Amino acid sequence: MKKVTFSALAAVMLSGVVYADAMTLFSDPKTGQVFTTAGENRVEMGDFVDAKTVDMGDREIESSFSEYKDAEKGSVTVIDKKSPKFILGQETGPNMKIKAKDNKDMYLKLGARLQSTFETREKDYVDNKKDISTNDAYMRRVRFELEAGFDKHTSFTMDVRNDQANSEDKGEGTFNVGDAYLNIAKPFDSSLVNFKLYRGKIDVSRTETLKSAYTIHYDRPHVADEAAQYITHNRRGTNAQMYGDWNKKVQYQIATGDGVYSGAFKDAKGNTLNGSKTALSATTATPPVVTTGAGSVLSQDFFYGGKIKLSPFDGWEETKLTETYMGQGQHFTLGAAYWRTNNIKTNTNMSPIDHKLINLEASAHYKGASISAEYFDFDGVVKDWTAATKTVGTSTGWYAQGEYVFTDLGYVAPFFRYESWDKFKEASATENYDLTSKIGGVNWYLRGNSTKVGFAVQQDNYGKSLGDYTDTRFKITSQFFF
Numbered sequence: 001m002k003k004v005t006f007s008a009l010a011a012v013m014l015s016g017v018v019y020a021d022a023m024t025l026f027s028d029p030k031t032g033q034v035f036t037t038a039g040e041n042r043v044e045m046g047d048f049v050d051a052k053t054v055d056m057g058d059r060e061i062e063s064s065f066s067e068y069k070d071a072e073k074g075s076v077t078v079i080d081k082k083s084p085k086f087i088l089g090q091e092t093g094p095n096m097k098i099k100a101k102d103n104k105d106m107y108l109k110l111g112a113r114l115q116s117t118f119e120t121r122e123k124d125y126v127d128n129k130k131d132i133s134t135n136d137a138y139m140r141r142v143r144f145e146l147e148a149g150f151d152k153h154t155s156f157t158m159d160v161r162n163d164q165a166n167s168e169d170k171g172e173g174t175f176n177v178g179d180a181y182l183n184i185a186k187p188f189d190s191s192l193v194n195f196k197l198y199r200g201k202i203d204v205s206r207t208e209t210l211k212s213a214y215t216i217h218y219d220r221p222h223v224a225d226e227a228a229q230y231i232t233h234n235r236r237g238t239n240a241q242m243y244g245d246w247n248k249k250v251q252y253q254i255a256t257g258d259g260v261y262s263g264a265f266k267d268a269k270g271n272t273l274n275g276s277k278t279a280l281s282a283t284t285a286t287p288p289v290v291t292t293g294a295g296s297v298l299s300q301d302f303f304y305g306g307k308i309k310l311s312p313f314d315g316w317e318e319t320k321l322t323e324t325y326m327g328q329g330q331h332f333t334l335g336a337a338y339w340r341t342n343n344i345k346t347n348t349n350m351s352p353i354d355h356k357l358i359n360l361e362a363s364a365h366y367k368g369a370s371i372s373a374e375y376f377d378f379d380g381v382v383k384d385w386t387a388a389t390k391t392v393g394t395s396t397g398w399y400a401q402g403e404y405v406f407t408d409l410g411y412v413a414p415f416f417r418y419e420s421w422d423k424f425k426e427a428s429a430t431e432n433y434d435l436t437s438k439i440g441g442v443n444w445y446l447r448g449n450s451t452k453v454g455f456a457v458q459q460d461n462y463g464k465s466l467g468d469y470t471d472t473r474f475k476i477t478s479q480f481f482f
Helices: 004-016 051-072 223-228
Strands: 024-029 043-048 078-079 093-101 107-125 132-150 152-162 177-182 196-199 237-248 250-257 297-299 303-310 330-347 353-366 367-384 392-404 411-420 434-445 449-462 469-481
Touching: 093 132, 177 330, 223 353, 223 367, 223 392, 303 353, 392 434
Parallel strands: none
Antiparallel strands: 024 043, 078 093, 093 107, 107 132, 107 469, 132 152, 152 177, 177 196, 196 237, 237 250, 250 303, 297 330, 303 330, 330 353, 353 367, 367 392, 392 411, 411 434, 434 449, 449 469
16 A cells, blocks of 8 residues: 555656646556556556646636626616715616626616606686686606617617606607617717717707706796797707817807697797697686697708807816706806798798797806706797788797705705796787796705605796786606616
């Protein structure tokens, strides 16, 4: 037995002197001796790996596992690491970002946006017989969002939505496509030139361009909503645009594309060209009886125009388009836009109409305090689609709003908004096309814009030609944005 043990030990020692990654041992069944080479009466015992090779193999496995962990790290992200810490945690990205392991430039972002409103509403008419009181609970916005990154420069963004579900007597509603655009970012490796194609927003208004998840109040100003339809349908009719910035001090957008839609082509009273009308609307106490498709747009030119924004002070550049700043940072920005859709021909007895829109904006914030305001000038406004002789004129309006975020009180934020809109400036002395709106409320950012709740009181006053009534709304709101 001692001889066998000594022979095996000698063979292993020999293998350590003459190092190899692996070796084959042989034994003599009669004597029990072990050999490192084949020979007469020697039987192969098998392959044996030396300790160094085993160690190197273990290191290769550990290295591969480490590389796998590095690939896994950050491949799926949700939390915005720059976000403050709220009661329920930090804000989401937005959306969950899934990165491809085999191509760092490819990714998929998935998200959802839910906004709900519980509302008590009172319409108080000069003629008290028309007064209306309603209670309503509805989904202000329901949206599923998707973004796909194809390479270093190209991505596609879209969402499907069912807004105003169960509002008034609208029922559940249907889903439709909102954004659906191809973004080509920095094709020349410069922030000065970028492109956006198809269903991307044109900047007719600051508050209409930013995400509804970042607005102070879910319902945007009336005058801004009109601007959203005045040049192109829902401010994102199929178009091509170029945009960019110079160190965020100068930002611009120019675009051209599809024009207005008859179902959102409104006169000063709120009637649409095609006769569609919402029950319990702003201009009547009862649902009107109309014939859908009474009017239509026959043809029009492509819209065109652009916007430029300036942040003149160092350290006060606008790096993100939002109305909710969570008490962080500072900015000051001024902007101006001009948009136009010419030669709008309808199947009415009117000559072709040219729509022109001028928009001016100003916004600023310093830590918890923020304020913004916009001015709108509309040219080519139809006074009344139902009149035998149709008159075209102008309209002007503006709004201002502000918010203060108490970061040391759980991010509670009171806010206000005031709006004034003369919907037809050429009206006679006996007419009144004025609309004013006042809103006061408070938001509570439980997880920034990812989870927030709010309460607001809104009072809108409509002039004699707009129905002659006051509309008061009490709202409890919530938002879940992932």
